[in-house]
Amino acid sequence: MTAAPVIYVPLDSVAVALGADEIAAAFVSRGAKVIRTGSRGLHWLEPLIEIECNGARHGFGPVDLNDVESLWAAAVKSDPASHRKSIGDIDNHPWMKRQTRLTFHRCGVVDPLSVEDYRAHRGLEGLKKALKGPSASVCDAILASGLRGRGGAGFPAGIKWKTVASAAADQKYVVCNADEGDSGTFADRMIMEGDPFLLIEGMTIAAIAVGAEKGYIYLRSEYPVAAEILGKAIKAAYVAKILGADVLGSGKRFDLNLFIGAGAYICGEETSLLNSLEGKRGEVRAKPPIPALQGLFGKPTLVQNVLTFCAVPAILAQGAANYAALGVGKSTGSMPFQLSGDIKHSGLFEAPFGLTLRELVEDIGGGAKSGRPIRAIQIGGPLGAYLPPSMFDTIIDYEALLKIGAGVGHGGIVVFNDSVDLMEQARYAFEFCAEESCGKCTPCRVGAVRGVEVMDRLRDGVDHAKNIEVLNDLCELMVDGSLCAMGGMTPIPVQSAIKHFPEDFAFPSKRRTFGLGSEKSS
Amino acid sequence: MPAPTLSQKSLGAIIAPFIGQTGGLIGALHAVQRELGYLPPETESVAAAEFNLTRAEVKGVISFYSDFHRAPKGRTHIRLCAAEACQAQGGRELEREIHRRFALAPGETSASGDLTLEHVYCLGLCSAGPAAMIDGDLMARATPEKIAAAFDARQRPRK
Numbered sequence: 001m002t003a004a005p006v007i008y009v010p011l012d013s014v015a016v017a018l019g020a021d022e023i024a025a026a027f028v029s030r031g032a033k034v035i036r037t038g039s040r041g042l043h044w045l046e047p048l049i050e051i052e053c054n055g056a057r058h059g060f061g062p063v064d065l066n067d068v069e070s071l072w073a074a075a076v077k078s079d080p081a082s083h084r085k086s087i088g089d090i091d092n093h094p095w096m097k098r099q100t101r102l103t104f105h106r107c108g109v110v111d112p113l114s115v116e117d118y119r120a121h122r123g124l125e126g127l128k129k130a131l132k133g134p135s136a137s138v139c140d141a142i143l144a145s146g147l148r149g150r151g152g153a154g155f156p157a158g159i160k161w162k163t164v165a166s167a168a169a170d171q172k173y174v175v176c177n178a179d180e181g182d183s184g185t186f187a188d189r190m191i192m193e194g195d196p197f198l199l200i201e202g203m204t205i206a207a208i209a210v211g212a213e214k215g216y217i218y219l220r221s222e223y224p225v226a227a228e229i230l231g232k233a234i235k236a237a238y239v240a241k242i243l244g245a246d247v248l249g250s251g252k253r254f255d256l257n258l259f260i261g262a263g264a265y266i267c268g269e270e271t272s273l274l275n276s277l278e279g280k281r282g283e284v285r286a287k288p289p290i291p292a293l294q295g296l297f298g299k300p301t302l303v304q305n306v307l308t309f310c311a312v313p314a315i316l317a318q319g320a321a322n323y324a325a326l327g328v329g330k331s332t333g334s335m336p337f338q339l340s341g342d343i344k345h346s347g348l349f350e351a352p353f354g355l356t357l358r359e360l361v362e363d364i365g366g367g368a369k370s371g372r373p374i375r376a377i378q379i380g381g382p383l384g385a386y387l388p389p390s391m392f393d394t395i396i397d398y399e400a401l402l403k404i405g406a407g408v409g410h411g412g413i414v415v416f417n418d419s420v421d422l423m424e425q426a427r428y429a430f431e432f433c434a435e436e437s438c439g440k441c442t443p444c445r446v447g448a449v450r451g452v453e454v455m456d457r458l459r460d461g462v463d464h465a466k467n468i469e470v471l472n473d474l475c476e477l478m479v480d481g482s483l484c485a486m487g488g489m490t491p492i493p494v495q496s497a498i499k500h501f502p503e504d505f506a507f508p509s510k511r512r513t514f515g516l517g518s519e520k521s522s
Numbered sequence: 523m524p525a526p527t528l529s530q531k532s533l534g535a536i537i538a539p540f541i542g543q544t545g546g547l548i549g550a551l552h553a554v555q556r557e558l559g560y561l562p563p564e565t566e567s568v569a570a571a572e573f574n575l576t577r578a579e580v581k582g583v584i585s586f587y588s589d590f591h592r593a594p595k596g597r598t599h600i601r602l603c604a605a606e607a608c609q610a611q612g613g614r615e616l617e618r619e620i621h622r623r624f625a626l627a628p629g630e631t632s633a634s635g636d637l638t639l640e641h642v643y644c645l646g647l648c649s650a651g652p653a654a655m656i657d658g659d660l661m662a663r664a665t666p667e668k669i670a671a672a673f674d675a676r677q678r679p680r681k
Contacts, residue, residue: 013645013646013647013660014647014649014650014662016660017645017647017650017653017660017661017662018650018662018663043649043650044649044650046650046662180644180646181643181644182644183603183605183606183607183608183643183644183648184605184606184607184648185644185646185648186646186647186648186649189646216544221552221589222642222644222645222646222655223646224658224660225660257544259544259545259548259549260548260549260552261548261587261589262548262551262552262587262588262589262590263587263588263589263590263642264586264587264588265643276545276548277544277545278544278545279544279545279546279547279548279549279573279583280547280579280583281582281583281586282586282587283586338648338649339649340607340610340611340648340649340651341606341607341610341611341648341651342610342611346648346649346650347649348649378606382605382606412607412648414606414607414610414648415610416610417610420610425606425609428606428609432605432643435643436643438586
């Protein structure tokens with residue numbers, strides 16, 4: 001009797017939200033050996049399953065329950081190519097061939113909870129190297145790699161690490177910001193679900209480098225699948241001695257805990273996150289002092305985003321120079337870009353900095369899924385700029401985007417077709433800020449509410465010219481006077497929308513009318 | 523889920539394991555809500571005593587986070603993503619249609635107590651929007667039909 005066919009079914013939230021659990025169960029009931037993996041990132045094809053035939057993996061997607069019977073027959077006959085949902089070898093798919101996967105190379109390939117899989121796919125190489133040399137050389141490597149914080153601010157990670165490392169204290173902390181609240185971003189979620197040991201390894205390296213023995217992952221509560229996987233992965237990492245009193249036999253200690261947030265966008269701001277982690281209201285703290293010197297419970301704390309920690313093992317394993325050679329200018333290495341909205345090929349695409357927006361949106365992304373013209377993209381989350389197609393030849397790097405009033409943010413790009421009303425989007429930016437402001441500083445707490453009111457007057461044509469002036473004044477005040485990026489950057493989507501799409505903000509009788517699919521067509 | 527009542531477990535017993543933990547209050551509030559379905563008014567005084575905080579401090583934490591609610595929710599809890607990536611995929615239209623079908627606005631619970639409708643800002647399913655979460659289950663490429671079917675399935679009495 002031959003062994004049962006092996007079928008890989010993602011456990012990634014996107015796949016689960018499209019029925020992957022039911023599909024996995026249906027294969028199991030037919031006698032398959034099902035291995036749950038992360039997602040490969042081709043989300044327009046999710047649920048994307050792979051069947052192992054003659055030692056090679058063969059992809060199918062998008063799969064639904066009705067396909068299970070015929071897929072099972074194909075698996076049993078070892079005849080995958082003739083199935084109508086066949087997409088062939090995923091590694092050779094054009095979408096994958098064009099990527100440089102430093103962070104995501106295991107995601108979707110391995111069983112996320114198997115330490116053996118992790119080791120077999122170059123896992124722990126970085127940590128082993130870090131444990132060999134002095135901890136200062138680890139900080140040097142991070143600095144030399146040019147790695148910048150992937151959460152949005154883009155601050156050089158090496159400088160932060162050195163600051164924490166050189167701070168004298170009886171207790172230091174390493175904290176992972178996994179409060180990925182930006183709409184259009186899901187890379188943190190994917191890597192935590194698909195390759196959690198990578199994050200654990202990156203945080204352990206960081207802890208050793210800065211001299212911390214305790215770490216926390218602050219995860220948003222909207223990510224239940226990631227919470228389950230991380231919880232199990234941390235336990236497995238203790239068993240495998242990656243965590244605990246004797247990290248890989250080095251005699252060094254690192255304890256890692258998972259903390260679940262409670263639904264507050266602002267907790268993605270690092271000082272707010274630290275207050276929340278202390279069990280308090282997630283109100284922003286004034287800086288200075290910076291968390292690197294006085295963070296969690298007043299102790300030196302290294303706070304980095306998931307993707308920043310996840311970039312670390314490859315930098316150690318393959319060398320800082322290798323990492324620094326990728327990218328452009330001061331934007332080194334690779335970035336996991338996330339494509340969503342009205343786009344044909346949605347999902348995760350990891351590539352070195354230096355692609356143009358057009359390459360990413362039109363070429364790789366395939367343009368709008370709806371077939372309608374693309375009118376705008378928003379890059380970098382709710383606090384990111386709206387840009388028109390005329391600016392799509394801009395290269396994606398921190399400095400180039402800054403020059404046009406935009407930012408990389410967390411690498412999310414949301415595509416809008418021509419039915420989008422940028423005035424409505426600008427109003428939403430204020431509405432979101434009003435909803436999610438922590439309330440600590442007046443420009444953000446009150447400014448956001450005033451912003452919604454001004455937008456309503458503009459929409460209705462009340463004192464139009466005067467209100468444009470009030471709006472600009474308000475934006476200036478929020479930028480200059482807010483304590484953190486929430487109030488300080490809410491004007492970015494608003495003012496970029498006004499600048500690039502003035503026709504949407506004109507006096508009502510002169511305003512752009514909308515085509516099919518919009519309520520404003522009359 | 524049956525209508526939440528103060529369970530056999532007292533509030534103090536639910537909260538006690540979290541004392542001394544980093545950020546324990548938030549974990550404790552999550553636990554109470556998991557157990558009882560909401561945070562009854564006594565939560566404030568019990569948690570305050572257990573964590574050696576003032577009631578105002580506990581109330582401040584409860585009111586800050588959108589996950590915590592001080593009144594029971596409907597038997598089914600539908601959360602629709604209201605953020606940009608879902609807006610770009612028809613999220614606003616979906617929300618209007620759900621609003622119309624169930625005659626509920628976001629934040630409201632039906633008079634019969636069978637449904638609570640809420641906003642959520644991003645479920646991380648942006649690449650396959652619009653997204654929804656129904657009693658903790660994720661739904662991508664959501665349509666009014668899919669949501670209505672999921673709601674109906676939950677309203678049937680369990681055998």
